[in-house]
Amino acid sequence: MLNDNEIGQRIALLRKERGYTQEQISFILNVTPQAVSKWEKGNALPDTSLLPLLAKTLGVSIDRLLTGGSIMEKTSPYDGEYKKQEYYWGLQHSLLAEQIVEIMQDVANKRLLDIGSGEGRDAIYFAKCGFQVDALEISTPGIEKIRQYSQLSGYEVNILHTDMIGYELKASYDVIYSHGSLQFLPLDQRQNHFEKYKRHTRVGGLNAHLIFVEKPFVKVAPDWEKGELFYLSGDLARYYHDWEILRCEEQIIDCNSAGIPHQHAVYSIIARKIEA
Template sequence: MSHNCSELGRRIAALRKEKGYTQEKIGDLLNVTPQAISKWEQGNAFPDTLLLPPLTRLLGVSIDYLLTGESAVGKTGPYDGEYRKEEFYWGIQPSELARQIADIVQDDTENRRLLDIGSGEGRDAIYFAKCGFQVDALEISAPGVEKIKQYSQLAGYAVRVLQVDMIGYDLSEAYDVIYSCGSLQFLPLAERRKHFDKYKQQTKPGGLNAHLVFVEKPFIKLAPDWETNEFFFSSGDLARFYHDWEIVRCEEKIVDCNSAGIPHRHAVNCIIARKIEP
């Protein structure tokens, strides 16, 4: 069982004891067995995601805090310092995955709605707007949000920017494309399935989901700017999340990167999947 699961278990145990609850009492209130609570606290299992809201209410903390040990109140983005600089940390050229989406949709972008999750400084969001999409850009970093707005004005393409934490963000609108490039590693493992299910649910029939995620490989060293609240994917995870969709493209490869000014490599998995209604 992973280090993250062990940390979660220790938090549950500590918070339960602070509240004066026994494992039996928590089990009664959540309608699960005391043995299930014990497994959580020992790091041998994750609570079901449906149990997270009532569990956090009982323990008096947020879901963010229970899963990561950090509160969402006053939370900043991991790249705030870099985004405050005049230059663009990620550059302004669109990613290869963004170009692939534009190639697939081609001229049929008018009135197509696209959600860019973890938009950073907006390089892909602005590119999608240039291609004709109506773009919503989610970004937690205040300096990143300002950078997107400035870039949008300079480029002359409108983007709706939402400063929110993608963890727990409730998608209430349907999109033709839901997209992320290197941001979903910030989803805690226990939250991952719920988020992908929501992305799929909020995609219009015939629409696309496209993601690039970082994959753990024993022969690739940890990137110099990797954060403690980032969690690797495993090979094949994306294909499993979209097993019931048409897989348009799916590949895993090794890429070079120079973020943080230090040359290094990443193993990445990219997927483009289309929602086909039965």
């Protein structure tokens, strides 16, 4: 049985994370602000006819809106690490993020989506450098770390607390970016996800990703999760064969996550969308 209070709390949480007021939601759905207030207080439920548009507006599926799923529960393998006081990935931004800033330095009003933002190290860096940032992250403790870092730094980012798998992008971006998160995409969904990222990138904009690739001479990292799936060398270039490839590099890097020294084989790409 559906719990009105839980659904109301979920609607309120998602609304705030998307940056909407109750009045804005009421305008989109053509209901009164009082109706939205009743939903969030658990005094009433939205009419079933409103659920598709409400879920779309809040950036989730209808099932997730009603049942919570991965939003309200522990959903990330990094939750335990993100709950600790220290920052698991550190606060130093990545080289890939620095390269994006350099390429986009003359673009005004630039908007960026950071997929799998983790604890926000790159998202906050992009905000410092003048980007309007949407930080997408599934982990609740990760979200709290992003908020904490945002407040400490004085730079604001828009947090999207959701799963990148199945998330329907609404906006168009100048940059769609990910750093070590897309290995969680199921193999049979990768093509569709990259096509979606490309569709939601403005002409002249960039897609930039760093992924983990399988190499027989590189041992699997000690903190590698069951749900993480390697890519093969050249996969990213294939997804972006119809874009201008600005940078494309594969390398072996040293890592100390989980406190155990190890190596990763990584592949990074920066591609630009050119008007046909």
